[in-house]
Amino acid sequence: MSFDKRPEDPATxxxxxxxxxxxSIPYTTLSVRYRWYLTYLLGYLCLASxxxxxxxxxLITLLAAHYLTSVQSINLTITLYILIQGIAPSIxxxxxxxxxxxxxxxxxxxxxxxxxxxxxxxxxxxxxxxLLRALQSMGGSAPLSLAYAVVADYARHSERVxxxxxxxxxxxxxxxxxxxxxxxxxxxxxxPRWAFWSLVIFGGxxxxxxxxxxxxxxxSIVGNGAVHPLGIWRTRSDILMAKHVSQNKDVTQDEPxxxxxxxxxxxxxxxxxxxxxxxxPALAETGEDANHGHDINHGKTGRxxxxxxxxxxxxxxxxxxxxxxxxxxxxxxxxSWYTITTSIPMIYGVEYGxxxxxxxxxxxxxxxxxxxxxxxxxxxxxxxxKHAAKxxxxxxxxxxxxxxRSFPIERARSRGSYTIISxxxxxxxxxxxxxxxHVHPAVPLVLQVYLGCKSTVIHQVYSALLVDIFPDSPGTxxxxxxxxxxxxxxxxxxVLKPVVDAIGRSWFxxxxxxxxxxxxxxxxYVLRRWGPIWREERLSRELSR
Numbered sequence: 001m002s003f004d005k006r007p008e009d010p011a012t013x014x015x016x017x018x019x020x021x022x023x024s025i026p027y028t029t030l031s032v033r034y035r036w037y038l039t040y041l042l043g044y045l046c047l048a049s050x051x052x053x054x055x056x057x058x059l060i061t062l063l064a065a066h067y068l069t070s071v072q073s074i075n076l077t078i079t080l081y082i083l084i085q086g087i088a089p090s091i092x093x094x095x096x097x098x099x100x101x102x103x104x105x106x107x108x109x110x111x112x113x114x115x116x117x118x119x120x121x122x123x124x125x126x127x128x129x130x131l132l133r134a135l136q137s138m139g140g141s142a143p144l145s146l147a148y149a150v151v152a153d154y155a156r157h158s159e160r161v162x163x164x165x166x167x168x169x170x171x172x173x174x175x176x177x178x179x180x181x182x183x184x185x186x187x188x189x190x191x192p193r194w195a196f197w198s199l200v201i202f203g204g205x206x207x208x209x210x211x212x213x214x215x216x217x218x219x220s221i222v223g224n225g226a227v228h229p230l231g232i233w234r235t236r237s238d239i240l241m242a243k244h245v246s247q248n249k250d251v252t253q254d255e256p257x258x259x260x261x262x263x264x265x266x267x268x269x270x271x272x273x274x275x276x277x278x279x280x281p282a283l284a285e286t287g288e289d290a291n292h293g294h295d296i297n298h299g300k301t302g303r304x305x306x307x308x309x310x311x312x313x314x315x316x317x318x319x320x321x322x323x324x325x326x327x328x329x330x331x332x333x334x335x336s337w338y339t340i341t342t343s344i345p346m347i348y349g350v351e352y353g354x355x356x357x358x359x360x361x362x363x364x365x366x367x368x369x370x371x372x373x374x375x376x377x378x379x380x381x382x383x384x385x386k387h388a389a390k391x392x393x394x395x396x397x398x399x400x401x402x403x404x405r406s407f408p409i410e411r412a413r414s415r416g417s418y419t420i421i422s423x424x425x426x427x428x429x430x431x432x433x434x435x436x437x438h439v440h441p442a443v444p445l446v447l448q449v450y451l452g453c454k455s456t457v458i459h460q461v462y463s464a465l466l467v468d469i470f471p472d473s474p475g476t477x478x479x480x481x482x483x484x485x486x487x488x489x490x491x492x493x494x495v496l497k498p499v500v501d502a503i504g505r506s507w508f509x510x511x512x513x514x515x516x517x518x519x520x521x522x523x524x525y526v527l528r529r530w531g532p533i534w535r536e537e538r539l540s541r542e543l544s545r
């Protein structure tokens with residue numbers, strides 16, 4: 001469906017839309033209040049990724065001493081964690097498309113909580129640490145990739161950024177509170193395993209919230225939410241709602257309201273052609289879908305089907321030229337920031353001589369930037385979307401459904417990226433040389449604020465773009481994003497210590513800044529120049545099959 005031009009007579013448009021709007025089905029039946037609750041619940045669940053990683057980073061030297069091994073061996077557990085974090089969603093995401101979101105969330109957090117309990121009781125076995133950390137990564141990796149799919153279930157393109165911003169901001173609390181929790185636990189007990197007990201508490205609370213409050217949203221199973229889920233796909237509230245509907249089914253009948261009939265007669269009877277001409281803007285504004293509203297719930301059973309997931313669907317997305325460019329732009333800032341968070345214990349612990357609690361507090365600088373980046377990304381995407389629509393002479397409320405083939409989405413999402421990335425390259429270079437020169441710690445801490453903010457903004461912007469260009473498979477697209485960013489981050493962490501030992505921190509972060517900056521600038525130019533063409537070619541091939 002293409003975008004319509006602005007109607008010349010708004011009054012006429014309002015007149016003509018009402019009869020059709022009355023017969024259309026809304027995009028989602030979830031209330032606004034519940035959608036916002038679900039948004040923040042998703043943010044809390046996504047802490048499984050950021051909190052679990054960032055509570056671990058400051059423990060590197062202590063874990064090496066506790067498990068009687070080297071720092072490089074502990075870094076190996078981080079590399080394995082990142083790799084599993086990238087691979088596991090390629091299994092969970094396809095499973096969520098067929099078996100549904102809610103059961104996959106329950107299963108993944110059951111694994112996560114069990115692994116956290118095992119780590120808390122692991123003793124001093126390095127093999128147990130390695131294997132349980134991998135299992136913990138498997139359980140904690142699904143929420144982030146599935147969150148984009150859940151948001152796509154209940155939010156349209158034009159309003160999606162309103163929900164993604166707060167969700168990702170809640171997610172980004174992890175880098176701030178994780179190290180502080182770890183610092184407090186170590187200071188109070190002297191045992192690094194108490195950090196794992198905090199993850200047990202988090203996993204248990206998340207599992208409880210999912211079980212009792214998270215409704216199924218997969219549109220292929222419950223439609224727009226009007227189809228009642230069955231069995232394990234429904235929550236306690238769904239059961240109570242079903243009983244309430246059953247008791248009151250004779251009362252709630254769809255009868256025409258006398259005042260509605262009077263208003264309809266007063267407004268006149270427009271032709272079907274006139275209604276279709278101007279209906280889409282109002283339908284989009286109210287969340288109704290003119291094309292799909294009448295059959296979105298047709299054939300939906302409320303039950304998922306357990307199938308063998310195909311992880312290669314996620315890898316296939318990497319082969320599309322437009323998707324590969326977007327994936328690089330989402331992965332590069334994430335991996336660059338990972339090199340900073342991984343090196344903080346060595347920088348502030350060894351070179352500046354700070355204790356564990358102060359090292360944990362040093363993460364607050366970057367965490368503050370990440371929190372700010374979450375807010376900025378949402379507002380920036382919203383403003384850029386409106387600006388791009390205005391330049392094209394389009395009404396944003398005319399985005400009906402998930403088809404944005406006529407909208408310059410690549411230009412909308414990438415506006416301002418050149419400036420942000422160019423400045424961040426200088427920030428990485430300055431960060432490396434500030435550490436090398438042992439300047440006042442306020443300098444690298446301030447730079448961490450900016451670099452954390454920049455990495456969050458760029459990563460969220462292009463993660464959202466990836467979902468935009470794959471509207472029919474957001475879960476698979478999110479899993480591909482996970483694979484790409486985690487593989488690149490794993491490589492960055494694996495080479496961190498050897499390269500720093502060889503060339504020093506100053507030249508290492510200079511190299512990171514140049515690679516991230518130059519590579520991203522080239523990728524943005526390619527995306528803006530050829531991205532829409534590649535996207536149209538890909539969609540045309542898919543439609544011709």
